[in-house]
Amino acid sequence: MTLHRRTVAITIAICAIGGGVLSYLVEGIGRVDGLLYDLAVAERAAVWPPPDTRPSPVVVIAVDERSLSHSRLADYPRPMLGRVWERLIADLAGAGVKAIAFDFLLAYSGNALIERFDQPFMVALSRNRDRLVLGRSAATVPADPYLAALRHDAATFGMLEIASDEDGVYRRVQRAPLDIGGEWPPGLAAAVLAKAGGPPMPPDVLLAPRRDLQSIPTYALVDVLLCAESDPAGFAEIFADRIVFVGTTLPDEDRKRAVDRFLPLSEPAAASKSPAQRACGRYPLPAAATIEVAAQAVRTVPGVYLHAAAAETVLNDTLTEGLPAAWRAAAGALFGGIGAVIGLTLMPWLAAGATLLAGVAAWAGEVVLLEAA
Numbered sequence: 001m002t003l004h005r006r007t008v009a010i011t012i013a014i015c016a017i018g019g020g021v022l023s024y025l026v027e028g029i030g031r032v033d034g035l036l037y038d039l040a041v042a043e044r045a046a047v048w049p050p051p052d053t054r055p056s057p058v059v060v061i062a063v064d065e066r067s068l069s070h071s072r073l074a075d076y077p078r079p080m081l082g083r084v085w086e087r088l089i090a091d092l093a094g095a096g097v098k099a100i101a102f103d104f105l106l107a108y109s110g111n112a113l114i115e116r117f118d119q120p121f122m123v124a125l126s127r128n129r130d131r132l133v134l135g136r137s138a139a140t141v142p143a144d145p146y147l148a149a150l151r152h153d154a155a156t157f158g159m160l161e162i163a164s165d166e167d168g169v170y171r172r173v174q175r176a177p178l179d180i181g182g183e184w185p186p187g188l189a190a191a192v193l194a195k196a197g198g199p200p201m202p203p204d205v206l207l208a209p210r211r212d213l214q215s216i217p218t219y220a221l222v223d224v225l226l227c228a229e230s231d232p233a234g235f236a237e238i239f240a241d242r243i244v245f246v247g248t249t250l251p252d253e254d255r256k257r258a259v260d261r262f263l264p265l266s267e268p269a270a271a272s273k274s275p276a277q278r279a280c281g282r283y284p285l286p287a288a289a290t291i292e293v294a295a296q297a298v299r300t301v302p303g304v305y306l307h308a309a310a311a312e313t314v315l316n317d318t319l320t321e322g323l324p325a326a327w328r329a330a331a332g333a334l335f336g337g338i339g340a341v342i343g344l345t346l347m348p349w350l351a352a353g354a355t356l357l358a359g360v361a362a363w364a365g366e367v368v369l370l371e372a373a
């Protein structure tokens with residue numbers, strides 16, 4: 001072997017080994033990886049359209065602008081909605097929901113202003129603590145009267161914090177809260193799955209939705225309250241045996257850039273609207289109406305959909321896992337070696353084209369792996 005050939009072989013080997021070692025050591029999703037992953041999620045949905053499947057086991061009740069301005073709720077300041085929550089919990093429990101999660105902090109009690117104002121809410125919390133999860137954070141817990149009503153049971157609380165990837169996009173929902181030290185309840189999705197008797201949540205749920213996250217059936221809070229009164233049977237048909245997440249969808253609260261940012265926004269199909277939904281007079285909210293994306297420069301989703309999507313993923317057993325470290329190392333070594341061969345054997349313009357083709361092929365492989373998962 002000539003000196004030149006020996007040098008080429010050594011260079012290729014070094015690039016392959018270096019690519020393998022780096023791929024093995026580097027964990028998580030970086031900026032470029034994240035962008036390519038999000039595009040792959042969208043491309044998978046375009047090439048293999050999501051099939052019409054059974055109804056989602058998860059429902060979102062939206063605290064939206066229309067609900068808050070409705071005459072039914074307008075007289076209550078938001079910190080004093082305890083009586084609204086009492087009515088909602090009673091209606092949902094009567095309909096036979098599996099569990100209810102509140103994706104916001106109930107840190108203030110109306111009892112501070114009006115004596116025993118929240119007494120009905122506290123009774124509802126106590127009676128239904130076997131199916132309730134209230135959100136909390138590392139710094140803030142629900143108000144003392146609510147803690148007492150729930151008997152300070154750690155299983156009735158779920159941490160709201162979720163960690164984003166390096167680029168600030170949310171693609172994963174953790175079973176445990178962020179690394180903040182000490183003993184903490186599980187995350188909201190994990191806590192509500194436990195309450196519902198569902199499968200245990202893995203340490204990390206990587207979201208790979210086939211539709212935008214807001215395709216999870218969503219009903220405005222005021223519509224839910226009115227529907228429970230006007231058509232109890234239809235109300236029960238919609239909510240029975242489901243997990244319910246209650247969260248804000250206001251345009252300036254708890255907004256997050258998420259993995260579905262390149263997926264088209266969907267609306268409920270007319271054919272899927274059951275007689276019960278028609279009887280209640282309201283259909284699930286379309287995503288565009290929920291988040292008002294036209295007025296935003298950057299597409300975001302309400303944070304409640306991340307928790308709801310994680311729970312839905314676990315319940316539907318559609319978990320997506322990243323490549324094991326050994327496979328990452330093998331892929332890194334392969335592409336490191338191929339890159340070295342291209343760079344050493346082709347003219348610069350041919351090398352650039354071949355590198356681009358190799359990158360496209362690798363990304364197409366990611367799309368196929370997502371579909372095969």
